Amino acid sequence: MPEIVINARKAAIGPGMMVNRILPFRMRRMVGPFIFMDHAGPVSLDAANGPGMDVLPHPHIGLSTVSYLFKGKVTHRDSLGVKQIIEPGEVNWMTAGKGIAHSERFEDPAVLAGGQLEMIQTWVALPEKDEETDPSFFNYQKEQLPVFEDTGLWMRQIAGEAYGLKSNVPTHSPMFYLHVELKKGFRLEVPRGFEERGLYVAKGLLALGNQQFASGQLLVFTKNEEPTVQALDDCTIMLLGGEPLGERFIWWNFVSSRKERIEQAREDWKQGRIDLPPDDKETFIPLPEEKFRRKDPPPEALS
Template sequence: MPDIIINARKAAIGPGLMVNRILPFRMRRMVGPFVFMDHAGPVRLSTEKGPAMDVLPHPHIGLSTVSYLFKGNVTHRDSLGIKQVIEPGEVNWMTAGKGIAHSERFEDPAVLAGGQLEMIQTWVALPEKDEETDPSFFNYQKDRLPVFRENGLWMRQIAGTAYGLKSNVPTHSPLFYLHVELKAGRRINLPDGYEERGLYIAKGSLELGSQVFETGQLLVFRKNEEPVPKAVSDCTLMLLGGEPVGERFIWWNFVSSRKERIEQAKEDWKQGRIVLPPDDKDSFVPLPEEKFRWKDPPPDALS
């Protein structure tokens, strides 16, 4: 059985967008290097309300943000001058390192009006030796990502190594991250060889032992466990985990192994030392003034 079961909680990341927040959780901050996970959508908004969903330029340090879409499209802009529209099945992998700002805008009204936006966003904490690396951004189209098909099972390797598949996406520590489609009645085992492993049910339900798990639950397993859950209904799953990178502090959009580094990042953002995207610099998200506990992002944390 799972070591812990995490139920997604509702959180607002802007006036127009509610998400299911999975990580961090008060009793489980990380799964391997994954320190944050949001599931947004399916989103349906009228055309006039679409701009309210836009995530204005905001900063990050000490992590990689990973965007993966089931449906729709999102436009990314960042401090490096990169503009990239991400489509379903693609991966946007942005490494913040010593500091970057980016925005995410929903520029296709038809997508929002048609309920055709659904995405998963995660943060991957960087190892201490890489926390101050230069920022970078890569988009990986779906034909560059390994896919496996078998009777009742389809999976795409988003990042890392698992089941004999290896993604082209470069990572800074051992991990795995997969999108899995599982037909009702089919079983799946979790990747082995990793210290921490999680299974998030984005759609459908799974049976393990005598218990049934539902949409919006993250099941976290120990290394020595060998669960083989069965799909009760057709399922969309996200499998993720890897080797721990050590304790991390989280404040707003900043992740670091050192509290004092986060204090520096707060001042850098206030003083404009983290550069805004050159073609999206007319507005930005100010540093929050409210107080909240270390390691807990506020409800409107941005990814």
């Protein structure tokens, strides 16, 4: 049985834009190196409300952000000068390291109509030795990511290694991250060999023993468990986890092993010492004016 089951909470990231927030959770802040997870969509908005969904330029330190789309289209811009449109099946992997700012905009009105946007965003904490690395950004096309298919099963290895698949996406610590589609009746064993493992139900209904789990739930398992789940209908799941990195502080969009480093990042953003994207610097998300404490990010936080 799971060590804990986390039910997604609703969080607003903009006018009319609600997401399911899974991590961090007060009783389980991380799963392996994964410290943040949002599931947005399916989203349906008319064109007039589209700009309200845009995530304005905002900063990060001490983590990698990972964007993965089921459907839709998002334009990423960052302070390195990168502009990248991400489409379904691709991976945007941005390592903030010592500091980066980026935006995510929904610039195609057709995508917002009829529920044509759905995405998962995660943050992966960096090991202490890599927290101050230079920032970087990579986009990986879906053809670059390994896929396995069998009767009733389809999976894409986003990062790390599991089930004999290995992604070429460079990571800083042992981990795995997969998008899996299960047909009704298929049984799947959760990957072994990692200290912490999570299974997020993005769509459908799963059985584990005599329990059932539905969309919006994250099941967390320890290393000693050997769970096998069965799809009670067609399911979309995300499998993630890896080796724990130790305690991390998280405030707004900042992650660090040191509280004082987050205080410094607060001041850097407030004083304009973190560059904005060169072609998206007219507006930005201001620093929340609240005292630092270790907590869930406020609604504006999104990778």
